Amino acid sequence: MVNKNPSDILPDKIYQRDEIILEALKISNVTYDRAVCVSEINEFLTDKQRAEICGSSPTTVSSIIARNLHRLLEMDRVLKAGQLSRRIYYASREVYTVENVRLPEKVTSCRRRVLRMVEEAVEQGGRALRLCEILDYAADFQELQGYSLKMIGKSVHSLLESGNLKIVKTVRGDGRGLSLYLPAAYEASAYLPESPATWLEFVMSVFREIWNRHVAEAEGGRRKIAPVTTDEIRVAVAATNRFPEKMRDSWALLNALQGLARTRNPSLKKIRRPNLILLFWIPVEVDESEIETADKYICDTERIGEAVRRACLRLGRPVKLKEVAAEIERDALLKPVFPSRLRIRLSHLTRKHSRSLNGVKYLRVRWQVHRTGKINGEAHFYHQDLPAADNYVVYRQTVSDWQKLQPLRQLDSIKSVHSPLIALGRIRSLLQQADTVLTRLDQFGDAHTPLGIDEAEIEVFREQVSQVAGAAAHLLEIYAPEFPESPLEVKCELRGWTGKAVLQTIKDFCFETYKINKKTTGHSLKHAKLQRFRNPEFTDSTDYNPRFAAEYIYDETDAKIYIAKQWGGLECRLQAIFAHSELGLLRDSRFVLPALVSDDYNVRLAAVACLAFLPPSEINASALRERALNDIDAGVRQSALWAYGFVQGEKAEDLVMEIMIQDRSRQVREFAGTLAGHRGNFWYAF
């Protein structure tokens, strides 16, 4: 059928379209058993019929039906039963007459239904509602069955625009509505929610309660206000038993607080102190200067870290364990809760890496305390990773190492050395040490000044060292010309023993082993002022091999002399005393070997004792053997024989037997007889 221009439509003519509509009206009337509206007529059209009705017209079917029905009404072909709201209800004359046509029961609009629903919900809840709550209520509201949530939501906004609903308050939402709605006829003050409507509002209310309490306490105590911690809020929330589903999520509270602090209109302000886990929360309008954060720590790690920080700031330099402990004593709030040893805790704090449960090593994000190094075996810590802090340790260790050398005493004792060549070696060694120290001091320029040390102190120390170097240089002028062929540089490499090796040596020959354990020996070794130096093979203190686990090891010669003097027999002790007074800090046997052929028996005796305690070598051993066999003095032969065995020279037992039989001195033969059978570390016991 060709759609005609409306102006061409004859008013009285029934077109095909009209017939379709009339037929649908009839069916609809019969079905509904009453007058029907356009949409109800449309329900009974097939798609083909709809296509016929619309044709090529862009107008909707409902509009065309409505227009045609209007024309048919004028033609008196249909009845207009009535109008409800905006809908006109029609009836077919073939089905109804004017007298018996029925309209549907009074129909309420969605808006009206929604309004009714909101009123009912408000009455039931006793307060204004958010949109999400309205929608939740609508799900069970009978009258709105069949209405989509979108429709209901639109109706709410429509009612708001028309003034049937009003917004009485906005709340912190959780994505499900910020406004509280109330029917316009209701008094707002009577229906404002007494308790927080949302999780965020609830958290905020709990925060306010705690904050007000802190403010009251601060005013009473005339001090700054203590901020609120996450833990305080957590405890308060848990006590209310509200929002249990939120409390089951360990991150919910923190996320809520973060949300309250991070929005464009924040209510809270978050305070985080550097390197500390514990967060503080204050109202956004409060200034940080009004609050006191000093006494709040989440765990012992933070307390100890804070103690280190305060100690460092107080003293202006890296601090050691005792100073950290003293700082903790000053403030009871810094005292750790759990009774682990402070040394262990600090050790944990300084670790850069940690291990997960499955053993994977990872870099720690929060690294509070930095271990700057050791001074005299005592670890030092600083709260920041600063080169100046490391330089402090280097400087102090340098000073300590220098003082341990006892340079003035060394200078003084050089005059009593029997052998001039050994004296020369000691002078050169002292000069080298002084040069090393001065070179190290030179690195502390302007940009590398150690923390807590002023330049004047460094200059004073430099002057002291220079004076010693000057005195040694003066002595060198006296001794050096006598030995033009002597080495110009002294070998300073030291051979080291671990504490365990020292202990084992003692236990091998000392009968009082029950008195000697790691603790007592370690204690006495520490106080014996044995020369120690950094172990070049050190890797990790937890290494199973003690050679790699020891950060510092003892000078072998010093250790031997110490053991000999403390626990050695008469011969051993005598030789140790000779060696100690002769050698000083000299460890280079090139200055000792020539003294073996001196005319002075005192010099030869001292040289033998020195070689016994210097690190053993084939050259030293063979020189001792030669003296034991050929020296003119019986005393020197005896000493050399013992020394040869002590350094565990090759076939020492055979040499002993040989001398026991063939030496020209009865005294030496008897002495060799007493040596026979000694092996290993038992030479110490002789």
Added chain:
Amino acid sequence: MKDTQPLGLKLQFPQRGTEKIIETATMREVIKRTLAIHPGNSLWYGMTRIGKTTTARYAVEKIYEAYSANNPDAFRAVHYETGALARSSNDQKRGIKSLYNATLGRIDEGLYHKDLTETLVQELVYGLKRKNIGMVFIDEAGNMSLEAIRGMLMAHDAAKNMGHALSLIFIGMDDLPVKVTKLPQVNGRIQEWCYFEAYSLEETAELLSELHPHFANLEISNPADREQFQLIYDLYGGFPGHIIPLIRKIERYQAVNPEPITPVYLKTIHLRTALDKANSINRSREIYTNDLFAEDARRQKPSRKGAA
């Protein structure tokens, strides 16, 4: 006698030569007696400047010259002077320490404080045995306390037990002999006592002859020569310690301005020193009043705590 050198000091250092010890009969006698009782302890006593220290050093020198490593009976000797040891509760140990330091070298202070006295003695004797030191001359022994001397004698006893022959010779003045006899344990261990007397005129003449060629050319039987010997003997009492400086002065002045050595010459040299000494003493007495002397005496008063 005036110095005739032109004005302007022209400094000339005295010639330093090796000190020559003149062996005298007294020295020979004392040394022989001391060696005769080896290993035995001796006490040498005499006034100051009488030659005790010189004798000891001479003995050490002779022993050194005679020493031979091939002689099993040979031994070495050491001479040293002790300082004043302040009294303490353990003087015996301090005596041993003194002996140790002089013969073996500086003792380890840690061991000194830690070890018992007997242990230290044992170590000392072991070291002496090793160095074959058989005789130790302890000079100025009058400075030491009786307990310190007793401690040293412990070393002698320990040496006997350890098969080492050790003789200790205590040399001194002051109250050394009286002190030693106070304790039988000490007195009984001194086997020889040597008293150094002043030289006689003849011995003085003999000494002077050895010291300077001028006196070597004199004859004591000649009255004129005897006058010089007598003058020196009267002035210096036969004490070698006083005579030898005179000889040095004679040599010094003779080197600058040779003159005949006459009694007047000798007296002049002596008086130059003696008069200046008397004038110095008299003048110092005038300057320092009695109050100042009293103050000085008060300062020198021993403290109540007893340490001398």
